[in-house]
Amino acid sequence: MLSGEEVTAVLDRQTAVMEQVASGAQLGEVLDSIALALEELMAGSMCSVLLLDEEGRLRNRSAPTLAAGFSAGVDGLVPGPAAGSCGTAVHLGEAVVCSDVSTDYRWETFRELAALYGLRACWSSPIRSRGEVVGTFAVYHQTPYEPDERDRELVRRFTHLTSLAVEHDRSTAEREARHRAELARQSAERANHAKSQFVTALSHELRTPLQSITSFTENLQTLDLSPDQRQGALERIGGAAAHILSIVDDVLDLARVEAGAMPIELQDVDVKDEVEASLDLIEPLAERRGLHVGCTGPSFSVRADRRRLRQVILNLLSNSVRFSAPGTRIRVYTEGDDLVGRVHVVDQGAGIPEELMARVFVPFDRLGAEAGREGGAGLGLVLARRLSEAMGGTLELSSVVGVGTHAVVMLSAAGASRLLPPETPKLGDVRGFEFAD
Numbered sequence: 001m002l003s004g005e006e007v008t009a010v011l012d013r014q015t016a017v018m019e020q021v022a023s024g025a026q027l028g029e030v031l032d033s034i035a036l037a038l039e040e041l042m043a044g045s046m047c048s049v050l051l052l053d054e055e056g057r058l059r060n061r062s063a064p065t066l067a068a069g070f071s072a073g074v075d076g077l078v079p080g081p082a083a084g085s086c087g088t089a090v091h092l093g094e095a096v097v098c099s100d101v102s103t104d105y106r107w108e109t110f111r112e113l114a115a116l117y118g119l120r121a122c123w124s125s126p127i128r129s130r131g132e133v134v135g136t137f138a139v140y141h142q143t144p145y146e147p148d149e150r151d152r153e154l155v156r157r158f159t160h161l162t163s164l165a166v167e168h169d170r171s172t173a174e175r176e177a178r179h180r181a182e183l184a185r186q187s188a189e190r191a192n193h194a195k196s197q198f199v200t201a202l203s204h205e206l207r208t209p210l211q212s213i214t215s216f217t218e219n220l221q222t223l224d225l226s227p228d229q230r231q232g233a234l235e236r237i238g239g240a241a242a243h244i245l246s247i248v249d250d251v252l253d254l255a256r257v258e259a260g261a262m263p264i265e266l267q268d269v270d271v272k273d274e275v276e277a278s279l280d281l282i283e284p285l286a287e288r289r290g291l292h293v294g295c296t297g298p299s300f301s302v303r304a305d306r307r308r309l310r311q312v313i314l315n316l317l318s319n320s321v322r323f324s325a326p327g328t329r330i331r332v333y334t335e336g337d338d339l340v341g342r343v344h345v346v347d348q349g350a351g352i353p354e355e356l357m358a359r360v361f362v363p364f365d366r367l368g369a370e371a372g373r374e375g376g377a378g379l380g381l382v383l384a385r386r387l388s389e390a391m392g393g394t395l396e397l398s399s400v401v402g403v404g405t406h407a408v409v410m411l412s413a414a415g416a417s418r419l420l421p422p423e424t425p426k427l428g429d430v431r432g433f434e435f436a437d
Contacts (some may be wrong), residue, residue, distance in 0.1 A: 002153055006041065010154070013037035014161055022363040027169040031162065039065060040159045042151060044141055046119075048056035049162060050077070050086050051127070051135035058086055058135065066140065070117040074110065085124035086136040093133050097123035097288045100144040121145035124415045125159040129167045137162050206247065209240035216240075250379040253311075257386040264390050268414040271341055272299035274306065275332050278313040282307045282321060290326030293317070297334030301414035302341035311410075312395070315344060315384040316407050320347035323405075339416050343409045360397055361385055384409075 002010065017037065020030050035047035048063035048071065058077040063070075077083055079090035088106050089096040099121050101114045107122075114120070122143040126133045137159040140145075158425040212380070216233040219225065225233065256262040275295050286293045301308075313332070320330045328348035335342050352360060361382050381397070384407075388395040393411035 002150060006150075009041060010157055014157070017161055017165065021165055027165065028061060030165045030169075031268050032064045034158055034162050034165065035062050035064050038048070038139070038154060041154055042139070044143075044145075046140045047158075048138045048140070048245075049135060050074070051137065051166065052079075052090070052133075058090065061135070067117045067299050070113060070119065073113045076393040082106045082108060085122040086138050089124040089126050089136050090133050093126055095123060095125045097147065099123075099146045118142050122292070123147060123155070127159060127163050127166060129163060129170060134166060151397050206244060209244050212240040213237050218412070228281070230323055247348050247379070250383055254379060254383050254386060257383070261388075262308075262390055264308065265289060266303045266305060266391065268301045269304045269306045269309055270299055270301055271309075271334050271343055272297070274310045275313060275334060275343060278310055278317055279332065281314060284315045285318075286321050286330065289321060289324070291321060291324055292327075292329045293331070294329070295332045295334075297332075298336070299334035300334070300341055302336070302411040303414055304393075308391060309409075312384045312387050312409055313345070315380040315407070316345040319380050319407075320345060320405065323347070323349040325349070329402075336413055339413055341411050341413050345407045346404060348404040351403055351405055352397075353401055357399065379391075 017030060017033050031049045032101065035049065038047050039045050046063075046065045046128070048066055049061045050058040051061045052267055053059050058074070058079065060071045060075045071380055074084065074086070077087045078085045081091055082105060083087060084097045084107050085098045085101075096106070098104040098107060101111060101120060101122055107114060114122075117138050120143050121224045122138055124136040124138040127135040127137055137155065139151075139155055143280060216237050218231065220233055239350065253262065272295075279293055279295055317332070324347050330345070333344050333346075335344070381395075385395040388409050388411070391411060393409060395407065395409050397405065397407050399405040
């Protein structure tokens with residue numbers, strides 16, 4: 001039996017192992033600690049732990065002092081009535097002691113392997129978890145060896161400690177699996193909810209222009225309209241069709257970006273050229289709404305897809321035009337250095353309440369409509385950010401109610417030796433922006 005000093009030594013090592021387990025150490029590390037602890041207490045011993053895999057084969061999980069070649073040779077062992085000490089112990093569900101493997105019939109298959117690495121004795125104890133045998137704890141010697149009562153008590157204690165470690169690892173793995181399954185379930189529910197919202201919002205966005213097309217088509221077919229009335233009806237039909245086409249294009253672009261299938265051809269692009277081209281396109285609409293638009297800042301090149309950069313700038317400008325009151329100003333200004341190029345779009349619109357900012361980049365979330373103002377399909381800002389990110393950049397937004405909104409697109413400068421800095425670009429205060437001509 002164990003002396004008082006030995007009991008203390010065992011308890012100290014058990015405590016150290018349980019602290020490892022509590023700290024979240026990997027199972028392999030814990031099993032190595034157990035094996036080494038027993039080897040310290042049992043002179044001349046070498047320990048290993050084999051655990052059953054899903055196919056019912058014993059796999060080496062710890063053998064810190066055994067020869068790697070021997071461990072590899074017994075890895076994948078199939079339990080049976082004559083499968084060495086470990087395979088037989090699992091087969092019988094009880095400890096198997098082979099005091100001399102050179103003569104023991106259970107070692108016939110592995111006798112030459114044991115002799116190659118100088119192993120002469122091995123006894124193996126089953127490791128149990130939830131009443132089932134899940135592996136073995138084995139002790140080897142290089143000379144014929146018959147364990148005494150002290151040895152058996154040590155092996156019993158450390159086999160039990162190994163069972164606790166294995167059971168803890170299994171429980172942890174099961175908890176993590178349940179957690180992953182719950183996250184997957186929640187994710188699927190969110191995806192289904194988002195899909196339902198998407199379909200509802202898209203149906204709503206398409207219904208109005210389709211109803212307009214239907215109504216004016218019926219008028220053309222059934223009413224005796226004057227030439228001016230017919231022309232007006234055709235223009236309304238054309239405008240509604242263009243609106244539907246725009247929504248469909250935005251939805252398809254967003255789907256491509258989300259799927260990583262959007263073709264992006266990065267090249268050196270002059271930002272000022274794209275800004276001025278975008279302003280030329282948006283200016284007629286701005287003039288009809290009584291808005292003043294303008295651009296300041298230097299010319300410089302960034303790495304971007306020319307078409308997609310213009311699409312981003314146009315989306316930002318369209319958003320500003322939609323939510324700005326007549327007589328106010330919209331300004332675009334550019335700035336850049338050797339690493340980064342920025343395009344700022346600043347307006348004097350109504351601004352976005354702080355509590356709604358988190359929803360700005362949610363597809364089909366029509367904040368304008370909710371506030372009783374004109375709203376689009378809720379895709380412009382979402383698509384602008386996704387396209388900016390697809391080009392390796394960012395798009396950020398700040399807004400002050402009653403003052404205006406400030407959007408900034410940040411892209412890598414042409415010739416920059418590295419990607420954009422990881423920090424979020426700081427947005428200028430809308431209130432401090434000069435709207436001079």
